[in-house]
Every structure is written in structure tokens, then in C-alpha cells.
Amino acid sequence: MRLLIDNAKVWDGTGAAPFPGKVLIEDERIVAVAPQAEALDASGAEKIDAGAKFLMPGMVEGHAHLSFVDTPRGTWLGELPPEDHAFLTMDAARKMLGAGFTSAVSGAAAKIRLDVAIRDAIDKGLTDGPRLLAASPELTVTGGLGDGRRLHLHQESFGVPVDGPDEVRRMARLCLREGVDTIKLNISGDFGTESAPSEAAVMTDAEVAAGVEAAHVIGRRAAAHARAAESVKRAVRHGVDIIYHCDHCDDEALDLLEGAKDRVFCAPAFSLIVNRLEGARGDNTARGRELAGRMTRIYEDACRAHVEMRKRGVRILVGGDYGFAHNPQGRNARDLELFVRHFGFSPGEVLQAATRLGGEAMMRPHEIGLVKPAYLADLLLVDGDPLADVRVLQDKGRFAFVMKDGVRYVPCEGAPHVRRLH
Ligand SMILES: [Zn+2]
Numbered sequence: 001m002r003l004l005i006d007n008a009k010v011w012d013g014t015g016a017a018p019f020p021g022k023v024l025i026e027d028e029r030i031v032a033v034a035p036q037a038e039a040l041d042a043s044g045a046e047k048i049d050a051g052a053k054f055l056m057p058g059m060v061e062g063h064a065h066l067s068f069v070d071t072p073r074g075t076w077l078g079e080l081p082p083e084d085h086a087f088l089t090m091d092a093a094r095k096m097l098g099a100g101f102t103s104a105v106s107g108a109a110a111k112i113r114l115d116v117a118i119r120d121a122i123d124k125g126l127t128d129g130p131r132l133l134a135a136s137p138e139l140t141v142t143g144g145l146g147d148g149r150r151l152h153l154h155q156e157s158f159g160v161p162v163d164g165p166d167e168v169r170r171m172a173r174l175c176l177r178e179g180v181d182t183i184k185l186n187i188s189g190d191f192g193t194e195s196a197p198s199e200a201a202v203m204t205d206a207e208v209a210a211g212v213e214a215a216h217v218i219g220r221r222a223a224a225h226a227r228a229a230e231s232v233k234r235a236v237r238h239g240v241d242i243i244y245h246c247d248h249c250d251d252e253a254l255d256l257l258e259g260a261k262d263r264v265f266c267a268p269a270f271s272l273i274v275n276r277l278e279g280a281r282g283d284n285t286a287r288g289r290e291l292a293g294r295m296t297r298i299y300e301d302a303c304r305a306h307v308e309m310r311k312r313g314v315r316i317l318v319g320g321d322y323g324f325a326h327n328p329q330g331r332n333a334r335d336l337e338l339f340v341r342h343f344g345f346s347p348g349e350v351l352q353a354a355t356r357l358g359g360e361a362m363m364r365p366h367e368i369g370l371v372k373p374a375y376l377a378d379l380l381l382v383d384g385d386p387l388a389d390v391r392v393l394q395d396k397g398r399f400a401f402v403m404k405d406g407v408r409y410v411p412c413e414g415a416p417h418v419r420r421l422h
Contacts, residue, residue: 001406002026004042008050008381012371013057013355015348018387023055025377028405032373050381053400056351057369058102058378059393060358061130061332062267062317063244065107066092067114068158072325075148077110078156085111089118091415092323093129095330098396098411098418102378102404103362106135107223107244107269107321108184110158116179128409128418133182133362136160136175138225139168139211140186143195144202145225159186165210168203172214183215185240187224188231191276191298198298199248201230208238227298229253236260242361244269244319247298249305258312265361266314268306269321270338271331273299279326306343316343317361318354330417336390347390377406 003025010021010033020036024045034040069088071077080088096104109115115134122129138146138159146159162168172183187203189196196202212222216239223242224235232253235243242265246257257264277299280292309316320335321327336354339345345353359369367376381400384392392398396411401421403409408421 002042002045003406004040004045004047005050005055005379005381006047007036007052008055009052009385010371011054011056011351011387013352013369014372015352018054020052023371023379025406028377030371030373030375030377033371050400054382054385055371056380056382056386057355057359057371057375058380058402058404059100059318059333059354060362060369061096061101061104061322062242062265062319062358062361063107063269063321064096064104064130064132064319065110065158065321065323066096066104066118066129066132066329067110068092068323068329069110070323070325070328074146074157074159075155077158078148080110082111082114085114086117089114090121090127090129091417092329093118093122093127093132094415094417096332097129097402097404097409099330099332100380100393100396100399100402101130101332102402103132103358103368104130105133105242105317105319105358105361106182107267107319108135108138108158109180110137112137112160112175112178112180120179128416128420130404131362134180135182135184135223136172136180138184138186139171141196141202141207143193145186145188145190145193145196162207165206168207169210169214172211176214176218176220180220182221182223182242183211185211185222185224187226187234188228188245190225190227191294198227201226201228201234203231203234205234205238208234208240212238212240232257236264241265242267245302246305246309247273247302249301249308254305254308254312257309257314261312261314264315265317265357266309267317267319268302268343269319270302270306270342271320271322271334272324272327273302274338274342275326303342310343310345315357315360316353317357318350331394333393336386336393340390347387350390351386377403379403
């Protein structure tokens with residue numbers, strides 16, 4: 001299969017200005033990129049006239065939860081039988097591809113094998129979706145984020161409660177045996193968890209060290225839910241590779257992140273906070289006002305931390321914790337607007353965070369995230385200029401196509417969310 005995308009406005013992801021150009025694709029890879037005026041041997045290739053539309057690398061979601069299927073409570077995920085849950089996960093994967101995301105780093109699965117199964121099904125071509133790095137469920141301490149149990153009531157949620165380094169190690173090894181690429185550790189609590197608030201680092205040093213070691217010893221990665229300053233420090237000190245949230249960073253935490261900036265990735269998952277805050281502001285009950293106060297503090301802390309992290313050159317991924325009722329799947333491109341509006345990113349910077357940096361986070365910087373020869377043909381052809389207004393990427397109707405591995409898809413409303421063009 002040879003395909004020439006002719007007459008495009010090519011933004012290659014390196015930070016260079018877009019230029020009128022053409023891109024030649026053979027099977028799943030880009031083989032040539034040239035300015036429009038230059039000759040290019042495209043004999044035998046099918047030719048597409050891009051009509052001067054914006055051609056860019058496919059986006060990479062840095063904090064995906066494909067098996068979080070927009071339920072209002074975590075325990076509702078626990079109630080889903082695995083068979084049903086797998087199909088709902090498949091639906092979310094198609095939705096994400098239709099939203100322009102051709103790769104995704106998972107931030108956790110709701111059951112041990114869900115990410116692994118959907119990753120493998122996508123790779124085998126059994127269903128459509130972003131190429132995925134699969135994560136474990138959230139390993140969490142008793143009473144931590146994702147422990148849905150009560151003393152009188154056993155309930156599963158999206159977390160697997162483990163206490164002490166031995167239990168963390170055993171569960172991490174079990175998840176690794178089942179094929180996950182990433183072990184997820186909930187080091188801090190969260191804003192909705194009374195027994196583990198977002199400012200508390202509830203997972204101990206020894207527990208974090210055990211989880212990270214289990215992953216690293218076989219060359220896989222560890223990721224952390226870390227809102228509290230101390231949880232960020234604990235994550236950096238024990239070698240966690242991807243540190244999510246980082247809201248309540250103090251100066252020492254920021255210094256540690258800066259010192260590890262060539263090793264760690266961060267992703268704020270900020271859409272969740274913005275949506276919860278907006279929702280709470282519209283609720284004039286005592287509970288609504290209390291939540292609004294709490295969400296305002298975390299919102300302000302997250303903004304302060306990420307403005308500073310950006311200045312210090314910490315690698316911040318686009319990734320938004322989509323998959324909750326108040327932050328549904330498929331709206332992932334909204335993150336780009338939030339980075340510009342709240343964290344001081346320029347459109348070009350956030351586009352690179354969503355593409356080039358995403359390729360690094362996928363551990364494939366030599367073939368994901370740029371429009372360059374030898375890279376995978378993961379491309380978006382967009383009617384609009386995201387460098388002028390990143391919000392155009394939120395409108396699926398503007399995608400002439402989403403290409404992954406050289407295959408063109410057109411987003412559509414409702415399931416199956418994307419249709420293959422050939
Ligand atoms: Zn998450």
C-alpha cells in the first residue's frame with residue numbers, strides 16, 4: 001500500500017513552523033516528507049488532495065482509563081461482570097481513536113486484565129483503538145483511593161487494596177505476570193476519599209519501593225497517583241517513571257521533579273478538577289459549597305504547580321483522567337485548551353506535549369509523535385489551524401481523517417465511533 005497525502009499544511013511536531021508539503025506512506029510507515037514544490041517519486045501511490053488542511057501527528061493520551069466507563073461511582077465498575085466490561089472498554093477505545101488519539105499510556109485499568117486484553121486485541125486488529133501501554137489496576141492501601149469496601153460490605157472498585165511491602169510486591173508481580181506494562185501505585189489520597197485526603201501520602205516508602213522494584217526488575221514501569229507534596233517526593237525518590245497530578249507540590253517537590261526531568265513524565269489530569277469545580281459551583285447546597293471550596297484549593301494548587309513545572313522544563317503530558325460520569329470518555333482533546341488557558345502553554349507547546357512528548361512517553365520516540373520518514377503513519381488531517389486555536393481539535397467533525405498505522409478512519413457519532421475508510 002502506497003499513499004500520497006498531497007497539498008497539506010504539514011506540522012511535523014518538531015516545533016518547526018508548518019509548511020505546504022506532501023507525505024508519502026508505505027504500509028504503516030511514513031517513507032518521505034517533502035515541501036510541496038519539491039518532486040517526490042510517488043509512482044503507484046494512491047493520491048489524496050489534502051486541500052491545504054493541517055496535517056499533524058496523531059495525539060497521545062498520557063493518562064488513559066479505557067475501562068473506566070463513565071460511571072458516577074468507582075464501585076459501579078466493580079459491579080460490572082468482566083465480559084460486559086471488556087466490550088465497554090472496546091467502545092471507549094474506539095471513542096478515543098475517533099477523538100484523534102492514536103496512542104495512549106494507561107493510567108490504570110478497572111480490572112487486572114482489561115487493559116492487557118484491549119491492548120492485545122487492538123494490536124491484532126480485532127478491534128480499533130489507540131495503541132496502548134497497559135496498566136494494572138490502582139494498587140492502593142486500605143482506605144485509600146479506589147478501596148470501595150466498607151466493614152459491613154465487600155465491594156470491588158477500581159483499586160486493589162494492598163498493605164505492606166509484601167502485599168504490594170505480590171500484587172504487582174501478579175499484574176506483571178498477567179501482562180501489564182505499568183504498575184500503578186496510589187501514593188496519595190484524593191479529594192473524594194475521606195480516609196485518604198489528597199494532601200496525605202498514605203502509601204509508605206517501603207510499599208512504594210516494593211511496587212517500583214517489582215516493575216523495574218523486569219524492565220517495566222511504575223506510575224503513581226500523587227497529589228500530596230510528600231507523595232510526589234516519595235515517587236521521585238523511589239524511581240517512579242510517570243507521576244500523575246502533582247497538585248500540592250511544594251518547593252522541595254518541584255526541585256526533585258526538576259532534578260529528574262530527563263527521567264520522569266508528569267500529567268495533571270486536570271479536566272477532572274475543572275469539571276468537578278464547575279459542577280460544585282453550580283450546587284448551592286452546604287455540601288456543594290464545601291466541595292467548591294475544596295476543589296478551588298486543589299485547582300489553584302494544580303495551576304501553581306504546573307505553571308512552575310512548565311517553566312522548569314518538566315515533561316508534562318496531555319492526559320486527563322477521562323472515564324468518569326463528570327469527565328466522560330472521548331473529550332480528551334479538551335486538555336490542550338486547559339493547558340493553554342490555565343498553565344501558560346502556547347498552542348505549539350501543548351501540541352508538542354500531545355505528540356512528540358507522547359511518543360517519548362510511549363517509549364518509542366523514534367517512531368511515534370512526529371511527521372518524519374521512518375515514523376509510524378499516525379496522522380490527523382484537520383480542517384482548521386490548531387496553532388491559532390487548539391479548540392479545533394475538540395471537534396471531531398473537523399477531522400478529514402484520523403490515521404493509525406497507515407489506516408484511515410473517519411469519526412462518527414455514536415458507536416462504533418470510527419469507520420475504517422478501506
Ligand atoms: Zn487516573
